[in-house]
Amino acid sequence: MKLTFKTAVITASLGLFSVSAPTISYADQHGQKMQANKPSAEFMQKLQHASFMPNLMRHLMMNKSTLELNADQLSALKGYNQENSPKVQAMVGKLMDLEAKAQQMALENASVDDVVKVGEQSIQIRTDLLKAKLKCREFVKSVLTPAQYEQTLTTYKS
Numbered sequence: 086m087k088l089t090f091k092t093a094v095i096t097a098s099l100g101l102f103s104v105s106a107p108t109i110s111y112a113d114q115h116g117q118k119m120q121a122n123k124p125s126a127e128f129m130q131k132l133q134h135a136s137f138m139p140n141l142m143r144h145l146m147m148n149k150s151t152l153e154l155n156a157d158q159l160s161a162l163k164g165y166n167q168e169n170s171p172k173v174q175a176m177v178g179k180l181m182d183l184e185a186k187a188q189q190m191a192l193e194n195a196s197v198d199d200v201v202k203v204g205e206q207s208i209q210i211r212t213d214l215l216k217a218k219l220k221c222r223e224f225v226k227s228v229l230t231p232a233q234y235e236q237t238l239t240t241y242k243s
């Protein structure tokens with residue numbers, strides 16, 4: 086096997102992979118059952134591990150009064166969240182499973198190729214999460230006024 090930067094990152098980090106590549110796919114394509122529940126605190130910790138991107142939707146829902154979101158804005162945001170949150174939750178679950186599997190495989194002396202194969206699957210999910218978070222950001226920007234969006238960023242950073 087040719088050792089590239091990508092394979093070196095995978096084999097060296099065993100679960101803390103770098104991000105690269107292709108088109109967005111959704112959770113159902115990652116083999117996870119989608120759930121319609123609210124994210125738990127445990128899920129939010131997993132999401133922080135799985136994606137370095139901001140979680141704007143949760144922040145918006147927690148600060149809807151401060152941001153003075155109107156009924157139409159709330160309806161649009163909730164609809165987007167109900168449609169997409171289960172997909173993200175499934176991707177995070179699959180990612181956590183794959184990373185645990187890669188770590189276990191490495192500890193059991195599996196071949197480099199086999200561990201890299203699982204690692205590459207986790208990288209694809211991380212890429213999909215990145216794209217899903219960016220898609221959400223663009224949706225949020227389309228729903229909020231420029232002032233509300235700026236206020237969202239300011240309060241998120243603080």
